[in-house]
Structures are given as C-alpha cells and as structure tokens.
Amino acid sequence: xxxxxxxxxxxxxxxxDNSIINCAYSNSASDYFIWYKQESGKGPQFIIDIRSxxxxxxxxxxxxxxxxxxxxxxxxxxxxxxxxxxxxFCAENTPEGKLIFGQGTELSVKP
Amino acid sequence: EPEVTQxxxxxxxxxxxxxxxxxxxxxxxxxxxxxxxxxxxxxEFLVSFYNNEIxxxxxxxxxxxxxxxxxxxxxxxxxxxxxxxxxxxxFCASSFIQSTYGYxxxxxxxxTVV
Numbered sequence: 001x002x003x004x005x006x007x008x009x010x011x012x013x014x015x016x017d018n019s020i021i022n023c024a025y026s027n028s029a030s031d032y033f034i035w036y037k038q039e040s041g042k043g044p045q046f047i048i049d050i051r052s053x054x055x056x057x058x059x060x061x062x063x064x065x066x067x068x069x070x071x072x073x074x075x076x077x078x079x080x081x082x083x084x085x086x087x088x089f090c091a092e093n094t095p096e097g098k099l100i101f102g103q104g105t106e107l108s109v110k111p
Numbered sequence: 112e113p114e115v116t117q118x119x120x121x122x123x124x125x126x127x128x129x130x131x132x133x134x135x136x137x138x139x140x141x142x143x144x145x146x147x148x149x150x151x152x153x154x155e156f157l158v159s160f161y162n163n164e165i166x167x168x169x170x171x172x173x174x175x176x177x178x179x180x181x182x183x184x185x186x187x188x189x190x191x192x193x194x195x196x197x198x199x200x201x202f203c204a205s206s207f208i209q210s211t212y213g214y215x216x217x218x219x220x221x222x223t224v225v
Contacts, residue, residue: 041218041219042218043115043202043204043216043218043219045216046214089153096159096167096209097142097159097206098144098156098159099154099156099214101154101155103153104153
C-alpha cells in the first residue's frame with residue numbers, strides 16, 4: 001500500500017540554526033511531493049514542492065531534497081526563526097489531485 | 112490574497128445530531144475538497160468535488176457524509192448522524208486545476224461531538 005511517513009515527531013532547534021525535517025514515502029510511483037506548514041489553529045500552508053524529475057528545489061530560506069533511490073524527502077530551513085515554529089507535513093500528490101499526508105513533525109525554535 | 116473561508120470555526124454537537132460545515136472556496140476555483148484531522152494525527156483526505164459531483168472519496172466518507180454546492184459560492188459538508196469519533200478538525204480546500212499546486216486550505220472547523 002502507499003504511505004507517507006515522517007522519521008521524527010518533534011524537533012527542537014536554536015534560533016538561527018538550520019533545521020532539517022525528514023520524510024519517507026513508500027510508493028515508488030509517486031512523482032510530486034509538497035511540504036506544508038501548519039500553525040496552531042490554522043490549515044496547512046504550502047511551503048515548497050518538488051517533482052520526481054528533480055533532486056533539489058530551493059525557495060526562500062527553504063530547500064527540499066528528494067532521494068528517489070531511498071524514497072526520502074527532506075525539508076531544510078535556513079536560519080530558523082521563532083515564526084518557523086509549527087508542525088510540518090510532507091504530502092504526496094496523487095494523479096487525481098488528492099493529498100496523502102505524512103504524520104507531521106513539530107518544529108520548536110528556542111530563542 | 113484570496114482565502115478559503117470556513118464557518119463556524121468551532122462546532123459542538125450532541126452525538127446523533129446532524130451538522131453542516133460550510134466553506135466558501137476561492138471564487139474562480141473549480142475543484143473542491145474536504146479533509147479532516149483528528150487531534151494529534153495527520154490530515155486525511157475525505158472527498159473531492161468537481162462539476163457538481165463527487166470525483167473521489169475515501170473510505171472514511173461513508174453514507175453518513177455528503178457534500179453539496181448549493182449555490183455558486185458555498186461548499187458544504189454534512190454529517191447526518193454524528194459519532195464521537197467524528198470529532199476532528201475539518202479543512203476545506205479548493206484549487207483551480209486538478210492538482211495540489213495552487214491548493215488553498217481554509218483555517219478549518221473544529222467539530223466536537225459530545
């Protein structure tokens with residue numbers, strides 16, 4: 001069956017450090033992945049996406065890496081700020097347009 | 112920036128009662144979705160809706176659930192006879208094309224069944 005899961009449920013970092021959040025997926029046919037940020041009481045917010053024909057994609061302070069060999073995704077946040085504190089989900093997009101979410105990692109940024 | 116609006120933000124209901132959760136998608140979007148998130152768990156797909164009919168539904172979306180687009184702006188999720196295990200955050204989302212790119216989620220309705 002298909003599933004998308006995260007390695008760590010919580011991550012605590014110092015302000016200014018880089019954060020790395022990991023995600024494993026099991027469906028080798030998956031070709032599109034998205035990272036979402038969810039703040040308390042809010043809906044998931046798109047951060048960055050990547051297609052399977054890419055290994056890396058960069059945004060503003062965020063980078064997503066895709067390793068298809070081991071079916072692994074990571075989200076890197078540079079110079080983590082208190083405003084980055086949230087739960088981060090990876091999600092797999094199906095051809096039908098629905099999302100399969102992973103379990104979520106709670107990022108806590110210490111000042 | 113356009114938003115997906117959900118009302119109410121919090122709904123408390125007695126077990127067995129019917130509830131209707133309301134969503135106003137982004138005006139030019141064509142695809143509509145409901146997801147739910149049980150406290151502390153991942154977000155789960157419920158149903159997608161396009162051209163006034165259900166495109167896809169999950170096994171969670173049983174006969175107790177229904178969706179409707181009663182007019183040109185609202186998209187509703189109805190639970191006919193709520194159960195305790197229906198307590199969750201319910202998120203509406205919309206997109207212009209059938210892709211999660213440009214998918215916009217609302218802030219959710221917290222449903223508490225007592």
